[in-house]
Each structure stands twice: as structure tokens, then as C-alpha cells.
Amino acid sequence: MQVSRATKRRRLLRRIWANRWFYVMLLPGLCYFAVFKYAPLYGIQLAFKDYVLAGIEASPWNNFAHFRYMLFEQGFVPAFRNTLVISGMRILLGFPFPILLALFLDELVLPKYRRTVQTIYTFPHFLSWVLLAGLLQNLLGASGMVRKVAMLFSPQASETWNLLYDNDAYRWILVFTDIWKEAGWGAIIYLASIAGVDRSLYEAATIDGANRWQRIWSVTLPSIAPMIAIQFILRVGAAMEGGFDQVINTYTPPVYDKGDILDTYIYRLSFVRTSGVNLGFTTAVGLFKNVINFILLLMANSLTRALGQKTIL
Amino acid sequence: MRTVSQASPVTHNKKKSVFRKFTCFDWVLLLCLSIYALIILYPFYNALLVSIVPNTVYVRHRGLMLFPPEISFDAYAYTFRSSIIWTGYRNTLLITAGGVAYNMLLTVFLGYAFTKPIPGSRLFKFLIVFTMYFSGGLVPFYLLVKSLRLTNTLWAMILPTGINVMYMLVISSYFETLPASLEESAKLDGSGDFSTLFRIVLPLSLPLLATFTLYYAVDRWNEWYYAMLFARSTKNWPLQYVLRTIIQDANFLAQNYVPGQEAPDIKGDAIKMSAAIVSMAPILCLYPLLQKYFLTGLTLGAVKE
Numbered sequence A: 001m002q003v004s005r006a007t008k009r010r011r012l013l014r015r016i017w018a019n020r021w022f023y024v025m026l027l028p029g030l031c032y033f034a035v036f037k038y039a040p041l042y043g044i045q046l047a048f049k050d051y052v053l054a055g056i057e058a059s060p061w062n063n064f065a066h067f068r069y070m071l072f073e074q075g076f077v078p079a080f081r082n083t084l085v086i087s088g089m090r091i092l093l094g095f096p097f098p099i100l101l102a103l104f105l106d107e108l109v110l111p112k113y114r115r116t117v118q119t120i121y122t123f124p125h126f127l128s129w130v131l132l133a134g135l136l137q138n139l140l141g142a143s144g145m146v147r148k149v150a151m152l153f154s155p156q157a158s159e160t161w162n163l164l165y166d167n168d169a170y171r172w173i174l175v176f177t178d179i180w181k182e183a184g185w186g187a188i189i190y191l192a193s194i195a196g197v198d199r200s201l202y203e204a205a206t207i208d209g210a211n212r213w214q215r216i217w218s219v220t221l222p223s224i225a226p227m228i229a230i231q232f233i234l235r236v237g238a239a240m241e242g243g244f245d246q247v248i249n250t251y252t253p254p255v256y257d258k259g260d261i262l263d264t265y266i267y268r269l270s271f272v273r274t275s276g277v278n279l280g281f282t283t284a285v286g287l288f289k290n291v292i293n294f295i296l297l298l299m300a301n302s303l304t305r306a307l308g309q310k311t312i313l
Numbered sequence B: 001m002r003t004v005s006q007a008s009p010v011t012h013n014k015k016k017s018v019f020r021k022f023t024c025f026d027w028v029l030l031l032c033l034s035i036y037a038l039i040i041l042y043p044f045y046n047a048l049l050v051s052i053v054p055n056t057v058y059v060r061h062r063g064l065m066l067f068p069p070e071i072s073f074d075a076y077a078y079t080f081r082s083s084i085i086w087t088g089y090r091n092t093l094l095i096t097a098g099g100v101a102y103n104m105l106l107t108v109f110l111g112y113a114f115t116k117p118i119p120g121s122r123l124f125k126f127l128i129v130f131t132m133y134f135s136g137g138l139v140p141f142y143l144l145v146k147s148l149r150l151t152n153t154l155w156a157m158i159l160p161t162g163i164n165v166m167y168m169l170v171i172s173s174y175f176e177t178l179p180a181s182l183e184e185s186a187k188l189d190g191s192g193d194f195s196t197l198f199r200i201v202l203p204l205s206l207p208l209l210a211t212f213t214l215y216y217a218v219d220r221w222n223e224w225y226y227a228m229l230f231a232r233s234t235k236n237w238p239l240q241y242v243l244r245t246i247i248q249d250a251n252f253l254a255q256n257y258v259p260g261q262e263a264p265d266i267k268g269d270a271i272k273m274s275a276a277i278v279s280m281a282p283i284l285c286l287y288p289l290l291q292k293y294f295l296t297g298l299t300l301g302a303v304k305e
Helices: A005-018 A020-048 A065-070 A076-094 A096-107 A111-126 A129-140 A145-153 A167-195 A199-207 A212-237 A244-250 A253-259 A262-272 A279-306 B009-015 B024-052 B055-060 B074-081 B083-113 B121-133 B138-147 B165-177 B180-188 B193-204 B206-221 B225-230 B239-248 B251-255 B268-289
Strands: none
Touching (some): A005 A020, A020 A065, A020 A279, A020 B083, A020 B121, A020 B138, A020 B193, A065 A279, A076 A096, A076 A167, A076 A212, A076 A253, A076 A262, A111 B024, A111 B268, A129 A167, A129 B024, A129 B268, A167 A212, A167 A244, A167 B024, A212 A279, A244 A262, A262 A279, A262 B138, A279 B121, A279 B138, B024 B074, B055 B268, B074 B268, B083 B193, B083 B206, B083 B239, B083 B268, B165 B206, B180 B193, B206 B268
16 A cells, blocks of 8 residues: 555654654753764864964865875874884784683682782773873882882983883883773673683583683683674774873873874874964874774774674664 | 582582682682782882882882881872862862763663664664764864863863763663563553653663763763863862872972962972872772672673673
């Protein structure tokens, strides 16, 4: 039976009216996203304009000058390279760690003690990098404990010795302190995944004479492999995020060379510099970063879907 | 081995013999995990040491300090007498209280509305998830907040926080698991959609709500980023931003010292660490009590899949 257009529209309107209170519930949330997430998209046009104080509309178009200039701006290429290198190091070292931690925790047969150490491991996740940067100064800085200990062994640990100012050490410090802060939190999802493994598999393996290593290798790991794959893809998808919070709170001019990432570079050029601020240029760098980020995330998303996992987009 | 970690009646009998059955493997495991726990704890203990050992003693010390050779609370006294710590505390409390209420209201409403098959909801959901994938970037966001005239107000640290999309999706998928019959019978009794949400759905989701209230509270408590961008005058600084400034320059506290009192001669580190410990105290106190909620993580949504 053919339903006329008018009837269709009437039905739709009736359905909308019947659900009117749900739309009222949607409204504040939608307003939030419209104002704070979608309105800034309008400002992206600054990437193609010379910013003047009169505002976004008043700024003249500049024929992609910012993008052509980008390669010549002395800080841009190092920042881009650092972002990728630091991200890569975080994935290589930081990604396996929570998995290892979860496997270890799961094997620990003292439930109460396990709970306690897990509580300890997760605690730093809830603190800000502002605070942790302070703690780091006290460990690695000029008057830090690491130096006090080093001075016992080598007189070279002189007055100026400061690991946080050390270009060779800085990236490693970023990676390991990030593991220190987040690994416990990261392990939670794997622990939940391990808890979901069918117990009869372990019993069967035990009957077949498998020892604990073998059980980890041939039961636990294969069972959580899909979860590991998903997490890995998501992690790689976020490769353009070098960890703004951590870097901006711990870096200093001596380590800009190895530690400056795109986000800190954009921030510094936009707000810290006292002269020659060019908001159009930093918008362009931001757009460059976000487009690559977007492409990576889309790829990650379709990969996870190809693995048969539900995705959110 | 397995049965021990499960809460079954069998565990009780086996528990006594746990240590007797400990193999070499178990001891190594125990050792590794304990050492890692110490690695996590040491920086905090070190911060405490630095804050209570007089600076003259600390500076001259060589090697690892495990116990305070001398104790003085001068740094804390100094920190507490600085007015900016207290305005920081006040601002952070305001931001946390106001922010969490705002965050939870928006998140719960949106998450609940998304469980209903209303026309357009798929489009809305797509538009919202899209914001996780692409954003305008720092400068357009900054100019927007500036054009809304939120600069240099506490609102700049509350309003932009709005909704965490991950939290919202987890809450929404949890609502979806609640039996539909409960809502239907409430509706037959003449309950409106809002009162169904508040009287039926939310009371059934209390542990979940507690978890996410806590996560939002921690996020707001740790606020410093928006302050760095938008808070000009020190009277609008939240605690973490005050702390950030102190960590970068301990002399900053002296500038905000209560007039009429001479600043004592304490050097930077102790002051920095006393401020750090003061700022972390509430989380430190709540964390062990509420660890059940803290440790849930985002697995609430993930486990079901």
C-alpha cells in the first residue's frame, strides 16, 4: 500500500511530538557540542588568512602562505619529527607494559595483596602532570635524589647536573614517566578481558599437563589477543598526540630540541612568544596536525571494524 | 591456583595453604610486583621527605635519603599562610562542584536520550562522535572562548568541559542494559519521561553514576589547562595552576605573602613539595576509601561487548 507523503510527514511529526521530552534532554548536550566543538571549526579558515585583531572575517585571505611557510619555520620540522619519534617510543615501550602488568597481576594468587598493589599502580593516573612534574624535579632535577645518589659514585655529577635539562635523556624520561603514571590504569582493561576468559580452558590445559608459563602463552594470551589488537590500533591511531600535558609541564628551553612536540610548539608560538605572534600560522599548523590525526583515526577505525569489532563511528 | 582468586566457598579452605603451595614462580612474581609498587610510591615518599626536611639539611645530604634526619613544618606553615593557596582552593572547589553538576547533568540526559529510538538520534550521535576525531585546534577554540567573553572568569574553566564523549557512551550503553519492562510499567502508571529517568533509571545506576561523578570530579580538580589559557588575574586561578606557578618559581609565593609578616628563609624545594602535597591531599584521602569506583575504569562499557 502506498503511503502518501503527507501521511508520512504527519507520522514523523507525531513520533517527534511523542518523544518531545527526549529532545529536551538532548538539547543541552547538543548545544554544548554546537558551541564548543562545532563553532571553533568555523575559525579554521584562519589557517588560510592573515590574522588581524579586528577578527576572523576581517582577516584577508593569503593564498596558502602559511602552509608554504611551514617548512621554513625553524621550529616546525623538529616539532613534527619529535611528535612522531616520541609517539613511536611510547608505543614500542609503553604499549606492552600494561599487558605484562595485567598478566603478572592475574597470576598473583594473593587476592588481597593483588588488590592493594593494583590500587597503588592506578593512583598516579588520577593526578595531574602539573603535580607530577613537581615530583619529577625532586627526583631528576638539580637537587634531586637521583643526583644525590649519583654523586656518591661519581664526582662528575657536578652542580649543574640536571637530567631534565639533558637532551639525550629527555625523551626517555617522557616515555618512562608516562608508563609510571598510566600503566596501572591501562592494565585494567586487560585484566577485565582476562577475567572474561573461559575457566574451563585453563582446566583443560592443566589436565593436558601445561605449566603456568604454557598456560599464559597458549591460553591467556591468545584469548586476549583481539583486545590487544584493538588497543594497539587505537594507540597507533592517536600517534599525533605527543602528550601535551606531560611535555608542557616538564620541558624547558634546553630540551626543546628533542622534546618540543607539535602541540607545545603551537601553544608557545600562539601565546608565549612576545613578538611576531601569528595566530593564522599556528592555526595552520594545528589544522595540519588535526588532518593527519583524523586520517590516522579513520584508518584505525576501519581496521578495527575489519577485525569484526564494534566501533564507535 | 585459579580457584583462589575467585570468591568461592572452596577458597576459604585453600587460603591457609597458599604460602605452602608457593612455587618459585610465585615468589618471583610477588617480588616483581612489590618492587614495582615501591617504584610507584617512592616519588611520593620523596616529596614528603623534601617537604619536611629543613632545606639546609636536605641540600647537604649525600646519597639516598630514606628517613628524615630532622623534621620541620616550616614549609607547610609558609604555604598555608600564603593567600593564593586559599583562593586556589576556593576556586578549585567552585570549579569542581559546579563543573561536576554541569558535566553529569549533560552526560546523563544525553546518554539517556540516546537509548531511545527517536528520529534523528543516529545523526546526532554521529555528529557528537565526530568531535572525537576532528577538532578546530587550539587557536580557533581560544578565539571562540574569548568572543564569548568568558576570559578571566571561572566559567572558562567550567563551560568548555561539558561532556566527555567516552563517559557518555559508556553510561548510555549501561542504560540500555536495564530491563525495558521497568520503564514501561512506570510509563503505564503515568510517569513522565523525566520522572522515569530520575525515579527508575538513575536509582538503578547508582554505582555507575558514582564512578563517573568521581572521574569528572578528578578531571575538574586537576584543572590547570583552561586557567593557563584564560585566567589572567591570580584571583581566578585554580589550585593546580597556582601549584604550576609555584613549581616553576617558588618565589612566586613570596609575592603573595600576607603583608606584615617576613617570609622565612626556606628554599624552593620544600615549599614546592608542601604545596604539591597540600594540593593532592583530597585525592589522597578519598582514593583508598573509594578505590572500588576508581578502579572500575572504562571497562564498564568494554566488558559487555
